[in-house]
Amino acid sequence: MTKQRKVVYDVLLEDRDHPTAQTIFERSQAKLPTVSLATIYNCLDALVSHQVVRQVNVDREPSRYCANLSEHGHFHDKESGEVLDIKFKPNVSIADFLDLPEGAVIEDLELNIKGFLKTHS
Numbered sequence: 001m002t003k004q005r006k007v008v009y010d011v012l013l014e015d016r017d018h019p020t021a022q023t024i025f026e027r028s029q030a031k032l033p034t035v036s037l038a039t040i041y042n043c044l045d046a047l048v049s050h051q052v053v054r055q056v057n058v059d060r061e062p063s064r065y066c067a068n069l070s071e072h073g074h075f076h077d078k079e080s081g082e083v084l085d086i087k088f089k090p091n092v093s094i095a096d097f098l099d100l101p102e103g104a105v106i107e108d109l110e111l112n113i114k115g116f117l118k119t120h121s
């Protein structure tokens with residue numbers, strides 16, 4: 001792993017808030033003042049293609065990035081703009097509630113849920 005990739009990866013591990021490339025760029029500058037936004041994009045592409053980072057897309061908004069490699073989905077809070085990790089409940093297989101074609105083997109799963117958090121009044 002190159003030094004720059006390590007910095008980008010560390011930034012993603014430090015704050016698990018699914019930052020955009022622009023935010024990762026700003027956070028990386030604290031550690032690597034000379035880094036450019038283009039370099040950040042290159043590092044992110046490499047990390048995503050090596051499957052150590054996941055790219056999370058929300059409509060037409062800039063992509064977010066996630067370093068949580070355990071199986072999980074994402075909840076997009078429309079009001080705060082936050083993207084939260086959602087774990088699958090133990091002993092529940094996603095295949096149990098999907099009408100998959102016969103013989104289908106799930107290799108990769110992207111679960112994106114949009115909504116908002118009801119606050120107690």
Ligand SMILES: [Zn+2]
Nearest residue numbers: 066068074085
């Ligand atoms: Zn995530």
